[in-house]
Amino acid sequence: MDPFQQILKSTLARTDDAPPAIKPQALLEAELKPRIAHVAVDDFLSLAKARRTIYTLGKDLPIAEDEVVDIIKEAIRQAPSAFNSQSSRALILLGKEHDRFWEMVRDQLRKVIPAESFHATSDKLDGFAAAAGSVLFFEDQEVVTHLQRQYIAYADNFPVWSEQSSGIAQYAVWLALAEKSIGANLQHYNPLIDLDVRAAWQIPESWKLRAEMNFGSIVAAADEKSYIDDDKRFIVAR
Numbered sequence: 001m002d003p004f005q006q007i008l009k010s011t012l013a014r015t016d017d018a019p020p021a022i023k024p025q026a027l028l029e030a031e032l033k034p035r036i037a038h039v040a041v042d043d044f045l046s047l048a049k050a051r052r053t054i055y056t057l058g059k060d061l062p063i064a065e066d067e068v069v070d071i072i073k074e075a076i077r078q079a080p081s082a083f084n085s086q087s088s089r090a091l092i093l094l095g096k097e098h099d100r101f102w103e104m105v106r107d108q109l110r111k112v113i114p115a116e117s118f119h120a121t122s123d124k125l126d127g128f129a130a131a132a133g134s135v136l137f138f139e140d141q142e143v144v145t146h147l148q149r150q151y152i153a154y155a156d157n158f159p160v161w162s163e164q165s166s167g168i169a170q171y172a173v174w175l176a177l178a179e180k181s182i183g184a185n186l187q188h189y190n191p192l193i194d195l196d197v198r199a200a201w202q203i204p205e206s207w208k209l210r211a212e213m214n215f216g217s218i219v220a221a222a223d224e225k226s227y228i229d230d231d232k233r234f235i236v237a238r
């Protein structure tokens, strides 16, 4: 049976077994209220606009490190994933561990970039190391292959959906940090650094590194951003 049908059937079966009592509207609203964020769409869109790539970051976080960690975890926890497979994983690095990570990247890049042009790369890495921390986003391939075996008809889709889930998780974290006036930028030194990262922080073999996000205090604003025309981008039909 189609997996979506299966999910639908099991949901219906549960409600068939014990039909829910009809609740008064006021009770329903009260129950739903805590699930609806107290954020107006305009506020959400302002936040979406405020989230930018910030390259000049510092170590003076405006909130406690533990709070930042909780925000990152919750943003990833609440991010959607195909079949609620929750394939996203994260390594959150702070303080000396963050610095250690960027030294690791520097060591690997030194091996592949000609010495005469390495200073530019090294300066860039200094900028990343100047941030307060980093989030390394992984996707657990064990989850992906398990789903592929379970739902053969969708086998080709699961790796794609896993990548999409990772992107959503990254964006969720980026937005949540922006709301706390914490700047961030997104980097991709994987797969060059995968083995070093795995060894340094005992990362399970099935975790595939997808992106590295630096975060910290905003020392300099983002560059101006340009936008392509709406008519190249959107089709509205009614």
Ligand SMILES: Cc1cc2nc3c(=O)[nH]c(=O)nc-3n(C[C@H](O)[C@H](O)[C@H](O)COP(=O)(O)O)c2cc1C
Residues within 6 Å of the ligand: 051, 052, 053, 054, 185, 186, 187, 188, 222, 225
């Ligand atoms: C999938 C993806 C990959 C990206 N990779 C990098 C990257 O490797 N290095 C980098 O500096 N920025 C990277 N960025 C950031 C983009 O350059 C940036 O989001 C874009 O220029 C728009 O700017 P904004 O983030 O300020 O809105 C990436 C963004 C996305 C969504």
